[in-house]
Amino acid sequence: MITVVDIGVGNIGSVKRALSFLGAEYELAQEPAALKQASKILFPGVGSFCVASGLLDKQEWKQAIRHEVLVEKKPLFGICLGMQLLFSRGFEGDESSGLDLLQGSVVGLKIDREKFKIPHMGWNSVDASGLSLFNKIPDNSDFYFVHSFEVSPEDPEIKVAYTTYGDHKIPAAVQKGHIYGVQFHPERSQKVGLQILKNYLELPC
Amino acid sequence: MLKTRVIPVVLIDGYSVLKTIQFTERRNQGNPITMARIYNTRNVDELILLDIDASEQARSIDLFTIEEIASECFMPLTVGGGLRSIEDIRSVLERGADKVVLNTIAIEKPEFVADAVRVFGAQCIVGSVDTKKSENGYKVFSKGKVTDIDAKDWILRLQELGVGELMLNSVDKDGTMLGVDLELIEMIAPLVKVPLIYCGGVANPIDMVAPIQKGVSAVAAASIFHFTRWTPDCCKRELQKNNIPVRLMESR
Numbered sequence: 001m002i003t004v005v006d007i008g009v010g011n012i013g014s015v016k017r018a019l020s021f022l023g024a025e026y027e028l029a030q031e032p033a034a035l036k037q038a039s040k041i042l043f044p045g046v047g048s049f050c051v052a053s054g055l056l057d058k059q060e061w062k063q064a065i066r067h068e069v070l071v072e073k074k075p076l077f078g079i080c081l082g083m084q085l086l087f088s089r090g091f092e093g094d095e096s097s098g099l100d101l102l103q104g105s106v107v108g109l110k111i112d113r114e115k116f117k118i119p120h121m122g123w124n125s126v127d128a129s130g131l132s133l134f135n136k137i138p139d140n141s142d143f144y145f146v147h148s149f150e151v152s153p154e155d156p157e158i159k160v161a162y163t164t165y166g167d168h169k170i171p172a173a174v175q176k177g178h179i180y181g182v183q184f185h186p187e188r189s190q191k192v193g194l195q196i197l198k199n200y201l202e203l204p205c
Numbered sequence: 206m207l208k209t210r211v212i213p214v215v216l217i218d219g220y221s222v223l224k225t226i227q228f229t230e231r232r233n234q235g236n237p238i239t240m241a242r243i244y245n246t247r248n249v250d251e252l253i254l255l256d257i258d259a260s261e262q263a264r265s266i267d268l269f270t271i272e273e274i275a276s277e278c279f280m281p282l283t284v285g286g287g288l289r290s291i292e293d294i295r296s297v298l299e300r301g302a303d304k305v306v307l308n309t310i311a312i313e314k315p316e317f318v319a320d321a322v323r324v325f326g327a328q329c330i331v332g333s334v335d336t337k338k339s340e341n342g343y344k345v346f347s348k349g350k351v352t353d354i355d356a357k358d359w360i361l362r363l364q365e366l367g368v369g370e371l372m373l374n375s376v377d378k379d380g381t382m383l384g385v386d387l388e389l390i391e392m393i394a395p396l397v398k399v400p401l402i403y404c405g406g407v408a409n410p411i412d413m414v415a416p417i418q419k420g421v422s423a424v425a426a427a428s429i430f431h432f433t434r435w436t437p438d439c440c441k442r443e444l445q446k447n448n449i450p451v452r453l454m455e456s457r
Contacts, residue, residue: 011298011299011303013275013298013299013300013301014275014279014301014303017275017276017301018279020276021276021277021279046326046328046329047325047326048326113398117397117398117399117400117401117422118398118399119327119328119369119370119399119400120207121328121369121370121400121422122207122208122209122210122250122400122422122423123207123208123210123250123452124206124207124208125206125208142208142452144251144280144281145207146281146303146328146369147328148327148328164206165206165207185281185303187279188279188280188281188303189279190248190279190280191248191279193279194279
């Protein structure tokens, strides 16, 4: 059973609808205890890192998710803000801490703001050969992005796939062992996006 | 590389799709759910769904329509029409919208835009401006009338209020299929720091090229897709010929 974490940030409706469309059974975890039944965890989210960090702390989500992923070895897949929250700390709003499952920080897009618009919004190609979530997806397929912050991984063991905005490379997908994340919205990226979710559903636990 | 979006617009009157000319004369175009399905199979970049009667009829866009579209179309869905409260926005997002368009309420209560940005994030809020040329330059058009608000000032104000994207509609060109309003685009595009969508007057794929070259991030259109043989993909092929990066239909 896949469990979708719902800490109350942003809209997880699209992710739920995509899972239903794929015929997946899922459960919604609105409190940390619900994660115990999970075999796999999906962590979507949009909104501000700092606000989400506060919500993670308030309900003791952090310990619960870390326990399921690090001790119980359950796969975890973070989408958009969910991917950013996998990292140690974020600088959106006040500096705040993430789940610290992946070492690194979340910082404002490192692009020339005079030349390029923020948010990075629209379809952009991802060079992702070798990441298991990208199985059966042609190289350099386009995915839908909308974000103003980017992750900055500090652990060489994190595999990173990039997208290019202007002349800057933005981490678009990360993987370390059974921890996965994508910055784009697979639930909004048509067939290739649905295939990403399908790949995650089909991963062995 | 970030692709330039071509965005079909579906206008509804509450139930049916319609297409206006200069925001008045209307022609019925059928069912919005069917139409969204067609655009979905055409693998479009995004869809904008606007209920153009909602504000005047003091109601909000139909949630069932949004939900039906969102449950089978996995493209970004931008929705507007009569959204007047945080709760209104929350309910369309829950039904599957990704972004919401604020227009009438922004004019009546600008501070609401800032509230919405605070609650849902800038990436979720599109500020939309309908503009019409008058003797004193481009003015904001609202509820069937030209207001005395300067279009340029209003765009800048919405940007200050924190919207994550702006949509610029030319009332003069709407539905005319007489080409885009380049004068308007040249005035507005350089001022805008967030993604800017232009809408109005596109009759041919080639009409989309100049707005992009002038700094627009995405072109939205309706009539060209309702009334001609051109599809969104045809438009993107034309952009590609002009060295503008696009995502073509067969990309999966």
